[in-house]
Amino acid sequence: MSISLDNISKSYGKIKALNAISFEVADGELFGLIGPDGAGKTTLFRILTTLLLPDQGQATVAGYDVIKDYKNIRNQVGYMPGKFSLYQDLTVAENLNFFATIFGTTIAENYDLIKEIYIQIEPFKERRAGKLSGGMKQKLALCCALIHKPQVLFLDEPTTGVDPVSRKEFWDMLKRLQQKGITILVSTPYMDEASLCDRIALITNGKILEVDTPKAIMAAYPTKIYKVSASQTYQLIQDLKTYPETHSVYPFGQYMHFTSNKTNFKPQDLIRYLEEKKHTDIEVIETVASIEDTFMELSK
Amino acid sequence: MKIENVIAVKDLTKRFGAFTAVDHISFEVGKGEIFGFLGANGAGKTTAMKMLIGISKPTSGEATVAGFDVRKHTEEVKKSIGYMSQGFSLYNDLTIQDNITFFGGIYGLKKTAIQEKSKLLIQDLGLEKMANKLLGALPLGWKQKVAFSVALLHNPKIIFLDEPTGGVDPITRRQFWEMIYREAHKGITVFVTTHYMDEAEYCDRVSIMVEGKIAALDTPKNLKEHYQVDSMNQVFLKLARNIE
Incomplete structure (x- = not known):
């Protein structure tokens, strides 16, 4: 299993952000976390990327425990947060170089993995990240999350606010990354994107409603x-x-x-x-x- | 449908240096119509909308909103319209009641009018118990419903909605659209942008902007027939190109 969650809960004061969440994501799977704003998706991502401690429960990523082995996890995963989190005042090339260096690698070493995405923003490589359009920022963030060749990729709402054409292109890109053996956990509020995942978890108010293939979930609808x-x-x-x-x-x-x-x-x-x-x-x-x-x- | 045009746009254009963000767009929107304004990111929707609500001067062309010239009578335009977006709606660190009072004041309503209206608004939304809680405590979908109601406080003729339902849960998203239908039914014109293509189907007419121009404008039914597809999503994918 690439990702495994067992009874994970997290509260912020009185608000129960995650309530006993359990599911597993297999190696090489493209797994979707489908739910609206406020469902708890981001909290879940932060716990799995070791940026936040759960109140209870256990979770492993790439075989490592999110609490005990957090340092190992950080080397094995790529994370693209919902909010643009690169350095606005570094250029495109500087950002990418920075993330490669942090992970002890070089752009050249894993260029194959990002090539298809990077060539689209390469004409602007001297531009500061803060001056890029939304679509270009998103592509740069994905390159930075991939540059150390992670085993597991976490994408938190990569398509929110993105038009249907760009969304389709982004999903095509994810499919190709999956073919390169990367396990992907992606969240989205757009229900129509669910059918593009191998399996999905429906989440709302911190609870999982259902985990299955999109087909099985649709087939299980109780009435005509x-x-x-x-x-x-x-x-x-x-x-x-x-x-x-x-x-x-x-x-x-x-x-x-x-x-x-x-x-x-x-x-x-x-x-x-x-x-x-x-x-x-x-x-x-x-x-x-x-x-x-x-x-x-x-x-x- | 077009008994009376409340928005009339002719050859409206906006240039930033050498870049033409909005390129000679023309259209009319009738009273009580739900008009969907679609386009890919970067197609020029926001720039066009900014001109229509009187906060950006057109480079050339004309537009009247509620009968007022967007170039000369920006203040009258602003008084005649309501506006809400996902980016800016209300203040999270004010209570629901205080938000209503504050925006009622901004719109120039009298104290008594604000009291009456806010009572009605809170009743309509069923938020009596929440009125004195901070707005930030509400889920996003509810915030958007409150924001929509607040944008209607001053009885505008037209309401501009810029991606009002992004990220909102599916049930609340539909309740939101029912509010839109209700207002349109009362004769308020609704000008709305969205990335949800099922919402495009709810509009009376839809325009799709591509690279600063209006590439298509018709009822969802006619657009689907014209492009021989089953859904607005497919119409959109056929028409819209990415520009960066």
């Missing part, structure tokens, strides 16, 4: 789920909420995702109800649950 649309979206939400057979209703793009509290629910009944409420262009179609549906159902 329907997508519903009609011409007046706002009115549709209101009317679906007051429908006596409604268990849940959430907007999903152009549709509402609807589940019923009745096991023998018939779409025709809902269509009739919506017709009585004067809706037009009514559609009620059975659909497949997404990770986001599951997340909302579990955190309800």
Whole structure:
């Protein structure tokens, strides 16, 4: 196991940031920690990278205990925090050189690993890190986290606030790093990125809701789920909420995702109800649950 | 839909030195419309938005917001709009009540009006028990809901939302959109940027900026038909390029 957590808890005063977290990440796995702001993702990253002590529980990274063997872990992992944490007043090249030196290596030694990413920022290598665009900062931070060829890479919300095109490119890059044998633990608030991971943990309010492959999590959705649309979206939400057979209703793009509290629910009944409420262009179609549906159902 | 235009933009352009951040964009937004303003990072969205809310002078072109020229009548523009973003919303180290009182004052509301409005606002959000707690104690999604309500305190005609739901949990994110729908239903125009493509589908119309220009502008339905894809995410991936 590359990463193993057993009953890890951490509180800040009265706030329980992590509540008895346990899961394992296998060697070479691309593992996603999926949850909203405030779920406890960053606290978990800090414990695993030995920057924060857990209140209780045990955890190992690359076979080393996060408390006893913290020095070994620091040599074996790369960490890209959610907040840009490089030296703003050093240039691109100086930052990279600095991190290589700290880890007792050189840029040349592991250049293969970062080459694909580094060539994109190389034209700006004399520019100070503080003057880079968001996307370039992110690429430089990833290069600095990789320059010592870590066994395990920790990426805390690398795609937050990043547009869908850049997000797709970033994930393509992660897949290629995974192929080079690096274990990756990545967190994201974007549920659609979950399907790009080998396995995921859904986390909210410091608790793990589920750990499995994205496919298995979607397949385990407890009830039938329907997508519903009609011409007046706002009115549709209101009317679906007051429908006596409604268990849940959430907007999903152009549709509402609807589940019923009745096991023998018939779409025709809902269509009739919506017709009585004067809706037009009514559609009620059975659909497949997404990770986001599951997340909302579990955190309800 | 377009009974009355509350935003009208014609050939709006902003240059920084040799770089053209916003390049002759033109569009109109109607009363009560939810207008999605999309684009890749660096496409010029923020620069365009800054001109529309009267805090950045256009290099050339025209824009009126709530009937006021963004170049000449910046103060009137600011009084007619609400604004919230993820970067700046409210003060974490003030209570919820104090935040409302403070921003009500900034917007020039009278004391009695602030009292009435803040009571309603807190009731609407169901935050009666939290009113005297520090805003910082709320989860992000709730902060954003409060910020949205505060941005509406002075009854603006238009509300500008710059990535209001980034990082917000999926349930609260949807509650947030229900608030947006409700306000639009009342006739308030909503101008919103987002990186969640499912949210793009909630908009009445969507524009996609690419390298300073508007590359597409239509209803989500028409855009998907035009590019022959199933989702706005695919429309976006087809259109938007990265520029750095």
